[in-house]
Amino acid sequence: DNELPRPIETLYAALAETAALRKSLPVRQAVVHWFKMDLRLHDNRSLWLASQKAKEAGVPLICLYVLSPEDLEAHLRAPIRVDFMLRTLEVLMTDLEDLGIPLWVETVEKRKEVPNRIKELMKSWGASHLFCAMEYEVDELRREAKLVKLLAEGEKGEKMAADVVHDTCVVMPGALQSGSGGQYAVYSPWFRAWIKHVEENPECLEIYEKPGPNPPGTKEKHENLFACSIPEAPEGKRLQDDEKARYHSIWPAGEHEAFKRLEKFCDEAIGKYAERRNIPAMQGTSNLSVHFASGTLSARTAIRTARDRNNTKKLNGGNEGIQRWISEVAWRDFYKHVLVHWPYVCMNKPFKPTYSNIEWSYNVDHFHAWTQGRTGFPIIDAAMRQVLATGYMHNRLRMIVASFLAKDLLVDWRMGERYFMEHLIDGDFASNNGGWGFAASVGVDPQPYFRVFNPLLQSEKFDPDGDYIRKWVEELRDLPDLKGGKGGEIHDPYGRGSEKVKRKLEEKGYPRPIVEHSGARDRALDAYKRGLARD
């Protein structure tokens, strides 16, 4: 589709050029695993490969994490996400130390310096081999291509070998081809191919053991590496003390917590997932996205655990909740496959170029009202306040608020996409971009542009008793509990409430709706139609 090679092809070319070196280079004094978004010991393919290499050669395994403030900024990492990552590193460091494996955390201001710094560190450790997992965003693929070549050039005849391996998806990008031989742009046929592929290739769900202990004497030899401590979050990414207290109890970090959450979800909720997954007031979903995004849980382990609970012991058939959950986790793979094949989605472009011509509004007051949960639409305000309070939002609500921003407010969807990345604890480029593309109808396999969610109907359908709204919108907390009733005032208090209720809400400062839905809908349809006609 593009004239230039895709970034993944550039990395594959660098790996192919250096394949002979990887095979023949003798291991020197150490092997390195570079942790990125794979912050776990269990079922970590790259870590396992590195540990095997070190074990065969009888040398220590050294683990590395590189913190680049510029990189965190460029990737719009939310402070809550950075904090989660630093807490996870603490857990990793302790667990690795128990195995006599050091974790060195290096801070590198400028991200373009990362490959060189890794090379210098490896040289100082006498390390010959590096392993890491592949990340599929454009910058990361290009960085890793550069690193592979840089290490292979070596220094004073001392070449180094780097292996960048697939790990984050259950099925690696590029493995599934549509009938015409390209990447699927529609989820359903892609998912059928995904199931078939996993069943025909059982290694997709192979679990990699955690590394064994380092050889005796490693601690003495690398004393300085064991003295490393986890740095503070860089400026601009720090949480206030009260935020820390709140978030730490909601989001305990590290892979042990991920396992506990997965087990609890599989024990208590997965069976009812199909019925409850759209009701935000219920604990119907797994809340595991933060762990998938940080790599504290591998998608392989999750899918395998769910499959093993199914009475069919298969990915499909059997328990409806389990099947449904597996298909949701697969969406994560789908969006990563899309990103690899159409990397321009990384560059602020809609998946469908014809959608570039829509004239978006840049109404700052509307955008601000949306971010602060002050639109006067209770379901939207509840969801946006949940993000501010917890760094998380339920999937159904992500779709409703994204549709509201892009269609009812006609605000450029990229402003919402960015805001989500800056605030979500589970911010993940591919899934976020895919979700926004779906809701704003500009992405791969989107909802059609003429389908505009009606916030009132969505509110009545998915929060029928108003419990979710009541939890997050303090001003509406006193409105009566509906318990099964429809048409209640909590969904539309200024439209349906009595004069007394309206007066009370005004006193409390709850805003009136900032737009009128049906007029806003017409305006959106018109803008989309005009944009498409301009193509």
Ligand code: FAD
């Ligand atoms: P569960 O329902 O338990 O699902 C299990 C896992 O499957 C999730 O943890 C997630 O990894 C994956 N998953 C589920 N639904 C989707 C989906 N639609 N797309 C991709 N993966 C999915 N997810 C993120 O992880 N990071 C994001 O930044 C993100 N941004 C989104 C933005 C928008 C506008 C939309 C509509 C969706 C977004 N999603 C994102 C997808 C989804 O909303 C979350 O993954 C889900 O709400 C997380 O809750 P859970 O772990 O309880 O999910």
